[in-house]
Amino acid sequence: MKGSFNRIESAESYNGAHMGQIKADFSLRPTGSPFASIKKEVDELDIEQLAFWVKTSDLKSLRIRTTDSTGQTFQQRITLQNTSNWQQVVVSQMGSNTFTYWNGANDGVWHKPANAITILFDRFDMKNAALPATILVDHMTAQMGDWQPELKIQQTALGNIFLDSEPNVFIVRTNRPSVSWATYDIYGAQITSGSESPVAGKAQITVPFSKLGYFTLEVTAERPGSEPLVRSTAYAVVSSALPPGNGESPFGVSTHLNWTASGWSKELSKLIRYMGASFVRDGMEWSSIEKQKGVYTFAPSPDDYMQKLAENDLKLLFVAAFNNPFYDNNATPYTDIGRRGLAEYAKAYIEQYKDQLIGFNVYNEFNGGFMMDRDDEAGSNGQAASVPRKDRVYSAPCSG
Template sequence: MGRRMTRVPRTGRLSLGFAALALLATALPGVAVAQPTTVALGQTSPGNIFATGATPSFEVSTPASSVSWTVHDYWGDETAVGTTPVTDGRALLQVPVDAVGYYELHVTAADGGGAAETSFAVLPEADRSATDDLRFGAQTHFAHGWDPEILVPLLTNIGVQTVRDAQQWQLIETAPGTYDFTVENGRFETFMEELGEASVEPLLNFGLYSPHHDGGATPYTDEGRQAFARFVQEVLAHYGDQIRSIGVYNEPNTPKFGDRGDGLADARPDYHAALAQVVSDAVQEVRPDVEVVAPELLAKTQDFAEGLPWLAEYLRAGGAEALDVVSVHPYRACCTPETLPADIADLRRVMDENGAADAPIWFSELGWPTNDRSEHTTERAQAQYLPRSYVLAFSEGVARYYWYNFMDHNSGPFGLLRRPGDPQGDYTPKPSYVAYAVMTAQLSGLPYDGADRVPGGVHSHRFSDGVTAVRAMWAPEAGTEVRLMTPRPLQVTDTMGVTRTITPYRGAVSLTLSGDPLYVRGNVKAVLHPRGAR
C-alpha cells in the first residue's frame, strides 16, 4: 500500500518531438518528415465503466497495421500488455484485467508511433442496503444540460443515493406568474423522471433570480420574496412526492450569488433570513413534510471563521426558525480532510448559541479539484480525501454529504468523472469514482459507531449495525503499521475494492496503513501499534 500512481504525458512528449522535427525540416529544405499515425479510441460502455466479470474493451481506429498497448492500475503497476492487429482501420481491443479498480490504458500505433490514452474502471460487486439513511450524495448539473440518460446509471453504479440539482427560476417562469416546465427541450422534467426511475432522491436548490421580479436581482423586496416562494410552491406541486427537501438559495454570503444585480440584498444575512422565512411559510402551507435546507453557506477553510458570524446573524434574524437543516459548503483545497472536525465543532457551537441546536448538518457541497496546483489537488489526493472526508464528516454528526462535483464542470475539475470532450474520453473515470463506489459498498447500512483510540495519527473509525462491523482505517504517513487483535479471520478491502482475507497469527492481524483507506470487516477487539512502536 501507499505506492504512488505516476501519469506520464506520453502524447504530449510525442507531439513535442514531431514539432521539433518539423522545425528541422523547415531549416533543411528537401527533408521529408513522417507524420505520426493517428490513433482514436472509442467506448463500448459509457465512460469505460465495466462491471465485475466483464472484459474491458475499446474500439480502435487507426491506419496502422497493429497497435501495442499497456495497462497500469491505480498503484502505478503494469497489469497487462499486448498487441492487437488492425483490419481495415479498425480493431476491438480487449484488456484482460483480473481485479476490480481504476486503470489507465495507453495505446501506440505500430506504424509511425501515434498514441492515445484513456482511463477505465472495473467496479466491485455491491449489495447496498435499500433501507440505509440518505447519506451519500453528489452535486449534479442536469439543470445545465448534463445528459441524465448516460449519467444517472453512472450515479447508481457507485451507490449515490441523492443528488443536488436545480429547477431554474429564470427559465421556468416565462412571464410573471406563468410557469412552463417544458422549456429548454424539457430537460428539467427529463432529469427528474430519470432520477425517479432510478430511485435517486433530488435535493432541489432554489435560486437565484427571475428577470420578472426585482429587476433580475437577488430577491430583496416583499414582492420578490413572495414571487420566489410561489415558484417553490409551483415546483412542489409539479413534481409532488418526489421532492422531500429543498435548498434555499446558494452561498448567499458571497457577492457572486448573494448579491446578484443592483438590488439591496448585498449578501446580507438579514435579507437572506427574510427570504428563507417567506419560503418556509410557503412550504408549510402546501407541503409541511418537505425539509427546508439553508443557508447553503460558503465557508472555506482559509476563511471558515469569517463565515460563522454571518451564519450567527442569519440564525438570529429568523433563519433558525425557517430552516430544518443547516447546510454548508466547507471547501478546503488547501488542506487535508483531517481539518474538518475542528471546523464542524465551531459550526455546531454557533448553531447551539443561535437557536439551531437541534438542526442536523448537511454538507451540500464539498470536494477537492484535480488541477494539480498542489499536493492536495491531484487525482491521487482526490481519491484519498473523498472517503476520508466522508468518514470524518459522519464522525462529527454530519447527516448527509454531497460530493462536489459528480462530473467536471465549468466550475473546475472537481468531478469523479471527466466531462465530454476531455482528451481522456467522454465521462471517463478518475480514481475517485472507484473510491466512492468502494466506500458506499463497504459502509452501506452501517451507522457510525465511534473511533478507536490509536496513537501516532492513525484513524480507525467503526461502522456497525450491531451485527456487522467495518472499520475505515488510514494513517497520514505511509508505512504506518498497526496490529488488530482478533480471534477470527478479517476481510480487508483496499480503496480500489480488492478484498483479501487475513487469518490472525497468535490472535493478531498486522496491517500497513497509508493515506488510502482500508476497510476492515470482522470482529476486532482492539487496534494497537506493533510492539516497540510509538
C-alpha cells in the same frame, strides 16, 4: 430575444419517435446580432457531406456553421423551400473560401477533420421577424471520408466506467497498421496486454476482467520506419451490486445533471447509483420553470430529468434559486413580491415532484459572485447589502 431547444416525442417526427425543436422570439428588437442555435461538437470525424430534415412555416433560410481541426469556422446560408412540410437540407461542402470564415487557420481552406456543427438562424432568416419562429429538426446523417487520426482512443462507456458484469471495450482509431496495448493498476503493476490489427483505420480492444479498481490503458501504434506513437486513458471497473437507493443511503452527490448545454449528461445518474449514493443535490433554476409569470412549466424538462432519477432509484435534494426577469428587475429577490415569487416557484416544484424529494434548499451560495444585486434601496453591490436580504429570503412566506 428568447430562445429554447427541446427534444420532443411526437408521431409527427420525420423518422422515429423524437425530433428537436428550436424556438426563438426576436420581437423585442434586440440590439447586436442575436441568434438561436444548436451545436454539436464531434470527435474528429471526417465529415464530407451532412444532411438533415427540417419542418418550419416561419423561416426562409438557415445558417450552417462548420468548424475544422484548426478551429476555423465557416458559415453558409441555405435557402429553404416555401413549404410547411418536411424538407431535406444538404450541406455538400464543409468549408470553402466562398463562405464567410474566421478563427483558426483563417485561410478559407477546410482542414480535416470536423470538430463542430452548428445550425442557427437569426431574425434575417425569418419570414416575419415580428413573430416568434419555430423549426423542427430530425434525422441527421453524414457521409464520411477516409481520414483517420494517427492514434486516438475512444470511449464506449460513459466516463470509461465499466461494471464488473460487462466487457471493458475501447475503440482505437489510427492510420498505422499495428496496435499493441497493456493495462496497469493504480500502483503501476501490469495486469493484461495484447495486440490488434486495425481494419479500415479502426481496432477494438476488449480488456478481460481482472478485479475492481482504477486502471490505465496504454496503447502503442507502430509503422515501419516511424517512431511508435503512445496514448493512454484512465478507466475504472466498479461492482454491479447495487447499494440502497431512494434516499436510504446517507451518501449523496452535488450535480448539475440538467445542464446538458454545458456538457453534463443525465446518464450520469446510473453511475451515481453504482458509486453508492442514493440522492443528488441539484437545482432547476427559477427562470427555467416560470417562463410565463405565474405559470410553471415542467415538460419536457425537468420532467425528463426527474424521470431519469426515478429510473435509477435516486431522490433529489432540490435547490430553489436564483432570479427571474418577472421579479425585481431580474435581480436576486429583495422585495416582498420577489420573495413571494421565489417561494411560489419552490412550492410549485415541490408539489410537482413531492414523491421524489428528500428536502429542498432555499437559494444557494447567496454571497457568490453571480449574485444579481440591483437593490437601490440597499445602496451597495457588496456583501453588506446581501446579508440582510439573505435573512429576508429565508423567511419568505409560502402558502400551502
